[in-house]
Amino acid sequence: MRVREIMSAPAITVQRGASLQDALELLATHHVTALPVIDETGALCGIISELDLLRAIMPNHAEDMGENPHEKLAEISDITQTETIDPLMTTDVLTTYEDEDVAHIAAHVSTRNIRSVPVLRNERIIGIVSRSDVIEALFRPDEELLNDLTADLADEGLYDWHATVQRGIVTLTGNGNAEEAQQALAVARAAAGVRKVSITTA
Amino acid sequence: MRVREIMSAPAITVQRGASLQDALELLATHHVTALPVIDETGALCGIISELDLLRAIMPNHAEDMGENPHEKLAEISDITQTETIDPLMTTDVLTTYEDEDVAHIAAHVSTRNIRSVPVLRNERIIGIVSRSDVIEALFRPDEELLNDLTADLADEGLYDWHATVQRGIVTLTGNGNAEEAQQALAVARAAAGVRKVSITTA
Numbered sequence: 001m002r003v004r005e006i007m008s009a010p011a012i013t014v015q016r017g018a019s020l021q022d023a024l025e026l027l028a029t030h031h032v033t034a035l036p037v038i039d040e041t042g043a044l045c046g047i048i049s050e051l052d053l054l055r056a057i058m059p060n061h062a063e064d065m066g067e068n069p070h071e072k073l074a075e076i077s078d079i080t081q082t083e084t085i086d087p088l089m090t091t092d093v094l095t096t097y098e099d100e101d102v103a104h105i106a107a108h109v110s111t112r113n114i115r116s117v118p119v120l121r122n123e124r125i126i127g128i129v130s131r132s133d134v135i136e137a138l139f140r141p142d143e144e145l146l147n148d149l150t151a152d153l154a155d156e157g158l159y160d161w162h163a164t165v166q167r168g169i170v171t172l173t174g175n176g177n178a179e180e181a182q183q184a185l186a187v188a189r190a191a192a193g194v195r196k197v198s199i200t201t202a
Numbered sequence: 203m204r205v206r207e208i209m210s211a212p213a214i215t216v217q218r219g220a221s222l223q224d225a226l227e228l229l230a231t232h233h234v235t236a237l238p239v240i241d242e243t244g245a246l247c248g249i250i251s252e253l254d255l256l257r258a259i260m261p262n263h264a265e266d267m268g269e270n271p272h273e274k275l276a277e278i279s280d281i282t283q284t285e286t287i288d289p290l291m292t293t294d295v296l297t298t299y300e301d302e303d304v305a306h307i308a309a310h311v312s313t314r315n316i317r318s319v320p321v322l323r324n325e326r327i328i329g330i331v332s333r334s335d336v337i338e339a340l341f342r343p344d345e346e347l348l349n350d351l352t353a354d355l356a357d358e359g360l361y362d363w364h365a366t367v368q369r370g371i372v373t374l375t376g377n378g379n380a381e382e383a384q385q386a387l388a389v390a391r392a393a394a395g396v397r398k399v400s401i402t403t404a
Contacts, residue, residue, distance in 0.1 A: 024341035028395075033334060050337055051314065058312035069305030070398050073340065077369045077397075080341070103271030110260035112253065112314075132235060135252055138275065139226035139282070167279045193230075195279075196272050 003105065004098035005190055006137045007119050009127035013038050016045055020080040020088075024053055034116035036125050037089050044118060044125055046089035056088050095120050096129060102137050103195075109134050140193030142166060149191045158184050168195035205307065206300035207392055208339045209321050211329030215240050218247055222282040222290075226255055236318035238327050239291050246320060246327055248291035258290050297322050298331060304339050305397075311336050342395030344368060351393045360386050370397035 014023050014035040026035055027050050037046035057076045059065055065072050096105050096117050108114050109131040119127040142165040149163050149170065161174035161184045170188045174181060181199055188197040216225050216237040228237055229252050239248035259278045261267055267274050298307050298319050310316050311333040321329040344367040351365050351372065363376035363386045372390045376383060383401055390399040 021341070024337060025343045027334070028338040028341050029343060029346065031334065031338070050333055051312070054308070054312035054333065054337070055314075058309050060309070060313070062306055062309040065305060065309050069303060069308075073305055073308075073397055074369075074371070081369075101271060103267060103275055104264055106256070106271075106275075107260050107262070107264040107267050110253070110256035111262070112257075131252055131256065132229070132233065135226060135256070136230040136233070139223070139230050141227045141231060144231065167276075167283075169276070195275055 001102045001137055001189065001192070001194055002098065003096050003100045003102060003119055003129055004127075006102060006133045006192060007098070007127035007129045008032075008133070009119070011036055011118060011125050011128040013125060014048065014085065016040075016086060018085050020053055020057065020083050020085060021077075023048060023085050024080060027053070032128075033130070034128075036093070036118045036128065037085065038125065043123060044093060044095065044120065046091045047093045047116065047118065048085050048089040049115065052088045052090070053085075056083075093118060097121065098126070102134060105129060106134050106138060137192055138168070138195070140168070142168065145170075145191065145193040149188060149194070152187050152191055153184060156183060156187055158187065163188065165194075168193055170194050170197045172197065172199045174199070203304045203339055203391065203394070203396055204300065205298050205302045205304060205321055205331055206329075208304060208335045208394060209300075209329035209331045210234075210335070211321070213238055213320060213327050213330040215327060216250065216287065218242075218288060220287050222255055222259065222285050222287060223279075225250060225287050226282060229255070234330075235332070236330075238295070238320045238330065239287065240327065245325060246295060246297065246322065248288075248293045249295045249318065249320065250287050250291040251317065254290045254292070255287075258285075295320060299323065300328070304336060307331060308336050308340060339394055340370070340397070342370070344370065347372075347393060347395040351390060351396070354389050354393055355386060358385060358389055360389065365390065370395055372396050372399045374399065374401045376401070 012030045012032050016037050016039050034049040039045045096119050115131045117129045118125050146165045153161050164171050172184050214232045214234050218239050218241050236251040241247045317333045319331045320327050348367045355363050366373050374386050
């Protein structure tokens with residue numbers, strides 16, 4: 001399975017120099033947890049997460065919110081209007097590309113600091129892959145995967161082809177037509193959750 | 203704004219003793235990033251996150267996936283079937299309750315280790331609040347909030363009442379009817395993204 005099959009595209013990005021408030025509103029509106037940061041030319045120059053933003057503006061302990069947390073939030077709100085994201089973003093960004101095997105990025109997102117990986121094509125951001133996307137790709141229940149794959153095969157008119165799935169490993173059984181076999185392989189490899197595909201002819 | 207207004211309910215939970223595979227499939231199927239763990243009586247006994255699970259099964263470095271990452275994944279798949287979540291879960295779990303002010307839990311989820319907070323009622327889990335839920339509650343764009351609130355006031359038949367919003371702070375303007383004023387206040391306080399409500403009569 002390739003990155004292109006599991007990435008979210010387009011990625012929601014934020015401009016360098018944006019206020020904390022702008023970044024927080026982008027997170028809130030688009031329901032994402034991190035934003036790649038782009039410069040004036042559109043090139044990637046960093047990434048900023050919801051945790052980066054909250055840690056910068058919130059007190060470290062709940063008790064420090066004081067007796068009136070809403071007054072504290074109003075103070076915080078002033079900060080979010082005036083400060084920019086630039087000092088808070090991570091500038092050493094791990095990136096990937098559409099044809100990368102999902103298995104290769106699984107190890108990266110298993111570390112504490114990497115939860116989102118921008119996908120680049122010709123140095124432009126075309127999507128983003130999250131830790132959750134990787135889990136959904138690698139640990140999908142076999143039954144769900146089989147239902148999708150069966151529908152995909154039918155959509156392509158491959159009525160002579162049938163699949164079985166065990167722990168994400170697909171076995172295709174079909175007729176001896178070599179062209180159809182190639183089509184069926186391509187369909188199975190593109191299905192979310194597939195780790196490996198093998199083929200047998202009935 | 204109260205926790206009940208922003209929590210996801212019901213929470214997706216996992217039983218103590220479940221396999222890593224079971225937990226990973228729950229994360230993948232329900233698109234969540236953490237699962238409260240319950241014992242045989244249904245009581246909360248821990249929480250396990252996608253990061254806890256991935257860190258336990260994935261190599262620390264992408265290079266350690268080897269030349270054939272799919273063989274490595276097949277090995278990992280054996281582990282996920284046989285190992286249980288019990289040694290991996292966090293047992294010291296921060297919890298909250300429906301009437302808690304969202305501002306109070308904002309500081310908690312601003313720390314690295316807390317991304318999800320189970321919501322309890324009579325020691326039973328009735329929902330869960332994530333870091334993203336808190337951001338969406340506290341940093342929603344004023345315009346979005348105003349649109350929702352205007353619709354909510356109309357739904358309640360409060361046609362004489364109008365709202366303005368600035369940085370999440372709502373000012374209501376309406377007629378002198380005390381009962382309607384109380385209704386309008388309740389509607390505004392329940393709207394997602396509202397920090398504070400004040401009232402003026404025209």
